[in-house]
Amino acid sequence: MIYSIKQELYKLVHRKITWIAAIILFFLMLITGFALADESKKLILTLTFDSSDFIMFILVIVGATCFSMEFQNNTILTLLYKSSNKIYVYLSKYIVLFLYDIFLHLLVLFYTICLRYTIFNYQVNWSASYLYHQPVWLNMITASLIDLVTTMLIIATVFLLSCLINSSAIVITASLLVTFMGQSISSDLMNGGKLVNIMKWNPFNMVDLTRQYGNYGMYVLTTHLNNQELLVGSLIYIFIFIIAGYFIFRRKRF
Amino acid sequence: MRSSIALHVDDVCTYVGKTVLVNNATFDVKAGEIIGLIGPNGAGKTTIMKTILGLMKFKGKIEVNGKNVSENDHHALTRVGALIEHPAIYPFLTGMQNLTLYAHDQKDMANLISELQMDSYINNKAKGYSLGMKQKLGIAIALLNQPQVVILDEPMNGLDIESTIRVRKLIKRYSDQGTAFLISSHILSELQKVMTRVVLISGGQIILNKEVAEFEKISHQKYHLTTENNKLAKKIFAAYQITFTENENYLIVSQNDIYKIEDLLFNEGVHLKEILPLEANLERIVVDVLEKKRG
Numbered sequence: 001m002i003y004s005i006k007q008e009l010y011k012l013v014h015r016k017i018t019w020i021a022a023i024i025l026f027f028l029m030l031i032t033g034f035a036l037a038d039e040s041k042k043l044i045l046t047l048t049f050d051s052s053d054f055i056m057f058i059l060v061i062v063g064a065t066c067f068s069m070e071f072q073n074n075t076i077l078t079l080l081y082k083s084s085n086k087i088y089v090y091l092s093k094y095i096v097l098f099l100y101d102i103f104l105h106l107l108v109l110f111y112t113i114c115l116r117y118t119i120f121n122y123q124v125n126w127s128a129s130y131l132y133h134q135p136v137w138l139n140m141i142t143a144s145l146i147d148l149v150t151t152m153l154i155i156a157t158v159f160l161l162s163c164l165i166n167s168s169a170i171v172i173t174a175s176l177l178v179t180f181m182g183q184s185i186s187s188d189l190m191n192g193g194k195l196v197n198i199m200k201w202n203p204f205n206m207v208d209l210t211r212q213y214g215n216y217g218m219y220v221l222t223t224h225l226n227n228q229e230l231l232v233g234s235l236i237y238i239f240i241f242i243i244a245g246y247f248i249f250r251r252k253r254f
Numbered sequence: 255m256r257s258s259i260a261l262h263v264d265d266v267c268t269y270v271g272k273t274v275l276v277n278n279a280t281f282d283v284k285a286g287e288i289i290g291l292i293g294p295n296g297a298g299k300t301t302i303m304k305t306i307l308g309l310m311k312f313k314g315k316i317e318v319n320g321k322n323v324s325e326n327d328h329h330a331l332t333r334v335g336a337l338i339e340h341p342a343i344y345p346f347l348t349g350m351q352n353l354t355l356y357a358h359d360q361k362d363m364a365n366l367i368s369e370l371q372m373d374s375y376i377n378n379k380a381k382g383y384s385l386g387m388k389q390k391l392g393i394a395i396a397l398l399n400q401p402q403v404v405i406l407d408e409p410m411n412g413l414d415i416e417s418t419i420r421v422r423k424l425i426k427r428y429s430d431q432g433t434a435f436l437i438s439s440h441i442l443s444e445l446q447k448v449m450t451r452v453v454l455i456s457g458g459q460i461i462l463n464k465e466v467a468e469f470e471k472i473s474h475q476k477y478h479l480t481t482e483n484n485k486l487a488k489k490i491f492a493a494y495q496i497t498f499t500e501n502e503n504y505l506i507v508s509q510n511d512i513y514k515i516e517d518l519l520f521n522e523g524v525h526l527k528e529i530l531p532l533e534a535n536l537e538r539i540v541v542d543v544l545e546k547k548r549g
Binding site: 011014015016074075077078079080082085250253254 | 307309326327328331332334336339341342344345346347354355356
């Protein structure tokens with residue numbers, strides 16, 4: 001397993017997209033900073049310049065190509081026979097993407113601090129009380145940790161789709177639809193009224209976890225779930241999607 | 255060590271759904287042996303190779319150095335190298351990085367680079383490699399880490415003459431050190447130069463499994479002969495219902511008819527200029543065997 005993880009890390013580190021995405025992320029945050037000039041500075045810092053959506057976008061692309069490149073280059077065969085079990089191939093990819101996700105979140109925290117003190121020079125006290133009666137710095141850390149869960153749900157979805165569909169273009173499109181249109185799909189599912197209590201647990205609803213943390217009053221009306229429920233729901237769906245993805249991967253013909 | 259069984263394939267059937275792709279395949283590869291897996295397109299050569307690597311659903315028993323291989327347990331394959339279908343190369347990595355990804359020993363890696371003469375481009379990105387360069391890199395990956403069993407599917411694809419000779423020498427050197435090889439190739443004459451045993455497969459079934467020397471004897475069952483008057487000789491063969499095929503300047507006949515032919519030609523006064531056993535030609539033998547099987 002460790003051998004498989006090392007191999008996956010080696011590949012990720014040597015892919016251009018890994019580093020280009022990290023640089024693009026900075027510029028997107030910069031643009032967001034200018035675009036949200038009138039918004040609450042505390043909210044901008046808490047949500048690290050709204051970087052959650054950008055991270056999701058990057059993870060969808062990197063995650064989708066993670067499997068498709070193996071099929072395209074015929075390396076999947078070597079990968080499979082060289083690892084003692086298929087689950088190691090699948091899990092090592094997931095773990096490495098999780099590590100990349102952590103790296104992106106740490107990078108975003110670093111970028112946020114840099115932008116706060118340099119270009120934007122926000123006059124915000126880090127220890128000032130903000131959301132949930134917590135200081136801004138804790139809000140920012142908590143939002144990042146919560147976003148780690150949300151993005152892991154996205155990765156699990158991407159992996160599940162990658163095992164079902166060979167074309168990375170279709171996987172990317174479908175994953176982006178789930179990520180950015182999940183909220184409206186979820187709202188449609190809950191329109192029925194009577195079934196809200198069941199339908200509010202649909203997986204599309206869970207994608208709003210980070211957004212709801214930053215703006216509870218607005219999002220709770222559409223999700224019908226509190227933060228804790230969204231968190232638990234997300235963790236359960238991560239588990240389900242990983243297991244389902246693995247079983248599809250296991251049965252796949254190579 | 256040399257006589258020990260490195261790869262044991264016992265009564266293996268490979269399935270895709272309910273379709274049987276390989277049926278009751280049984281053969282062994284001893285340490286140091288080079289098996290040529292040959293057969294027509296779609297015979298099941300690649301499927302057998304993939305099955306051995308635990309990549310396909312199968313029934314039966316596959317052992318590598320006495321350890322069981324299954325679809326979900328590849329522990330026995332830790333010292334197996336393979337090149338299946340196309341070289342497994344990441345285009346965004348250099349040749350060196352592709353090797354580093356799998357190599358346990360830097361010295362071993364450096365030796366392979368040098369022996370396959372890849373020094374000049376090994377630090378370039380693999381996406382710019384020609385087919386032959388990729389093929390050599392794929393072979394190097396298969397030969398990394400002193401494997402006990404190596405499975406090569408069409409290893410000579412895209413290689414120039416010099417590289418073909420280098421790969422052949424490398425295979426022989428590894429085989430002398432005890433590595434067992436299972437090689438499939440469409441260039442049978444090339445395979446003939448290295449292999450020690452032939453496994454012929456057709457329609458998913460192994461129809462022949464023989465030592466090369468034994469296999470070549472099949473070809474000696476045919477002779478070519480030249481007479482002073484081939485026209486007359488043909489008439490005589492036709493009259494006595496002797497089967498023959500005609501080539502430019504000679505006639506090919508079966509070994510079983512040789513004595514009869516000698517007598518007939520002597521009686522009819524046709525002088526026999528030359529009679530020689532046909533040289534072993536793998537392609538022709540394979541075609542003969544397959545034709546016989548098809549009836």
